[in-house]
Amino acid sequence: MTPLIFAFKLLIAVPVALVLALTAIWYIWESGNTVLYDSFAQKMFSGLENYGLLAIPLFMLTGEMMNEGGMTRRLINAARVFVGGFRGGLAYINLLTNMFMAAIIGSATAQIAVMARAMTPEMEKEGYDTGFAAATTAAGGLLAPVIPPSMMFVIFGVLAQVPIGDMFLAGILPGLMLATAFALVIFVIGVMTGFPKGSWFTGREAFSALLYCLPAALIPCAIIGGVLFGIATPTESAAIASLLAFLIGWLIYGELKPRTLFGMFRRTAVNASMIIFMIATANVFGWVIIYEALPQKLAALITSISSDPFLFLLIVNLILLFVGMLIDGIAAVILITPILLPIAMNDYDISPYQFGVVMCLNLVLGLLTPPVGVGLYIASSMSNVSPGRILRSLWPFLLAVAIILVLLSRFPLLSTALI
Template identity: 70%
Template sequence: MTGVVFLLLLFGAVPISIVLALSAAWYIQASGNTVLFSSFAQQMFSGIENYGLLAIPLFMLTGELMNEGGLTSRLVQAARVFVGGFRGGLAYINLLANMFMAAIIGSAASQIAVMSRAMVPAMEKEGYSRDFAAATTAAGGLLSPIIPPSMLFVIYGVLAQIPIGDMFLAGIIPGLLLSAAFFVIVALIGLSQEFPKGSWMSAQEAISALRDCLPAALIPFAIVGGILFGIATPTESAAVASFVAFAIGTLVYRDLKLARLGEIFIRTAKNSSLVIFLIATANVFGWVIIYEAIPQKLAAQITTITSDPFVFLLIVNCALFFIGMVLDGIAALILIAPILLPIAQNNYDIDPFQFGVIICLNLVLGLLTPPVGAGLYITSAMTGSKPMSIFRQLYPFLAAVALILVLLSWFPSLTTALL
C-alpha cells in the first residue's frame, strides 16, 4: 500500500521531498510501530547531520558569485584563445568553457542556465542554428556532475560514507573522456555541415584574455588543489572558493556590487535549502527501505539473473536511464543509492567510487530526456528553441554518454586510477 501512495503522490505532481516524507509517514502509521513513529524527526535530522553537506550551499554560492562577478565571460574568452580559430570554433569554445565552468559550479542545471545565456546568442549571431547551439550548450552541462567539484558527488559521498575528496578524484578521468567524446562529435558534425570559420586572436589579444582569466582560474585550483594536496576538506575548499570568487569579483574585475550580495545570499539559501530538505526526507524514506530489507530482497532477485558485475552494471544503467527520465537526478540518487550500492558492493564486489561515477552520470541524463527533462526546458526558456528541437540535436551527445557509461562499467580503472 505504501508503494501505491508513493506512486500516486509522485505522478500527482507533488514535490518529491513531500512525496518521500508522506510515504514514510504512511508506512509508519500503517505498521503501527510506535518506535518508528517516535524516531521520525530524529531520522530526518540525522540525514543532514553531516559536515560534508555544507559543501552544497557553498558551491552554489561560488557559482552565484561567479556569475555576478564577471568570471564567466572571461572564461569564455580564455577558451577562445585555444580553439577559436578552428572551423566551428565557437562550438569548441562552448564545450571548453563548459569544462571550465564544470570545475567551478558543480550543478548541471545551474551551468546550463548560465552558459545558455552566454553562448547561444553568440553562436546564433555567427551563423550556427539556434537548435544546435542550444543542444551543444545543454550537452556541456553534462560535464558538471562528473568534473569535480560535483554536487551529486558530495551527496553520493555522504550516502555511501566514502571520502568526498576521493570521489572528486574518481571523476577526473571520466570527465576528460566525456569532454573528448563531445569534441569528436562536434568535429564529425562539422564535416557534414558548413560550420562558420573561426578566427584566431592576435598575440596581444590572446595574452590579454589569458591574463584576465588567471584570477578566475584560481577558483578550480582552490577547490581541487586543496583537496588533492590534503590542505583542505571539500567543504573547506568550497568555502575558500566562495571567498576567492567574492574577492575577484569585487577587487579584481569589480563587476560584483556589494548591494547585490543580499539577493545572492537569499537565492543561494533558497536553492540549497530545497536540496538539504530533500536529503532529510529521503533519509527517512531510506530508513523505511532498510527496515523492510528491500536491498536484500532485490539482491536475491538480481543475482538469479547474472553473477557478472559488468552485466549487473548494464542492467543498472538501463534501469537508471528510465528512472532519470521521470525523477530529478538528486532525488533519484538519494532514493536509489541506498538500495543498489549494498548490492553492488556485497554481491558483485564493485568499487563504490566506480559505482558512484556511473550512477551520477547516468541520472543526470534525465536533465536532457523527456518527459521531465528539466535541462531541456531551462535551455528552451533561455534560448527560445523548442525542447523537442533541442532534443533531436542532442542524439549524438547522448550516444556518446552511453558509450562512456559502457566503458566505465567495463574498466573500473578509469575511475580508480587516481585514488
C-alpha cells in the first residue's frame, strides 16, 4: 500500500519533500509501530547535522553576488578573447562562458536563466537561429552539475557519506569531456549550416577584457584551488568565494551595492531552505527504505539479470533518464541515492564517485526533456522561443551527453583518475 500512496502523491504533483514526509508517516501508521512517531522530528533534524550542507546556501549566495556584481558580463568578454574570432565564435563564447559560470554557480537552472538572458539576444543579433542560440545556452547549463562546485555533488556526497572535495575532483574530467563534446557539436552544425564569422579583439581590447576579468576569475580559482590543494574544505571554499564575490562586486567593479544584500540573502535562504527541507524529509523516508528492504529486493532482481557492472549502469541510466523526466534532479538524487548506491557498491563493486557522476549528469538531462523540463521552459521564457523550437536544435547536444554517459559508465577511471 505504501508504494501506491507514494506514487499517487507524486502523480498529483505534491511537492517531493512532502511526499517523502507523508509517505513515512503513512508507513508508521500502517505498520502500527507508533513509537517511531516520538522520534520523527529528531530523525528529520539529524539528517541536517552535516557540515557539508552549509556549502549549498553559500554557493547559491556566490552566484547571486556574481550576477548582481556584473561579473557575468566580464566573463563573456574574456571568453571572446579566446574563441571570438572563429566561425561561429559567439556559440563557442556561449559554451566557454557556461564553463566559467559552472565553476561558480553550481546550479543548472540558475545558470540557464542567467546565460539565456545574456547570450541568446546577442547571438540572435549576429544572425544565429534563435532556437539554436537558446539550445546552446540550455545545453551549457548541463555543465553545472558536473564541473565543480556542484550542488548535486554536495548533496550526493552527504547522502553517500563520501568526501565532497573528492566528488568535486571526480567531476573535473567528465566536465571537460562534456564541454569538448559540445564544442564538436557546435563545429559540426557550423560546418553544415554556415555560422557567421566571428571577429577577434584587437590587442588592446583583449588585454583590457582579460585585465577586467582577472578579479572575477579569482572566484572559481578560490573554489577549485582550495579543494584541489587541500587548503580549504568545500564549505570553507564556498564561504571564501561568497566573500570574494561581494568584495569584488562592491569595491572593484562598483556594481554590487550593500543595500542589495538583504534581497540576495532572502532569495538564497528561500531557495536553499527548499533543498534542505527535502534532505531532512529524505532522512525520515529512509525508515521506509530500511524496513521494506528495498535495496536488497532491487539488488536481487537486477543481479538476476546480469552481474556485469557496465550493464548494471546502463540499466540504471535508463531508470534515471525516466525518473529525471518526471522529478527535479536534486529531489531525484535525494530519493534514489539510498536505494541504488548500496547495490552499486556492494553487489557490483562500483566506485561511489563513478556512480555519483553518472547519476548527477543523467538526472540533469530531465531539466531539458518534457514533460517537466524546467530548464527547457526557463530557456524558452528568457529567450522568447517556443520549447519545441529549442528541442529541435537541442537533440545533437542530448546525443553527445548520452555518448559521454556511456563512456563514463564503461570506464571508471574517467571519474576516479584525479582522486
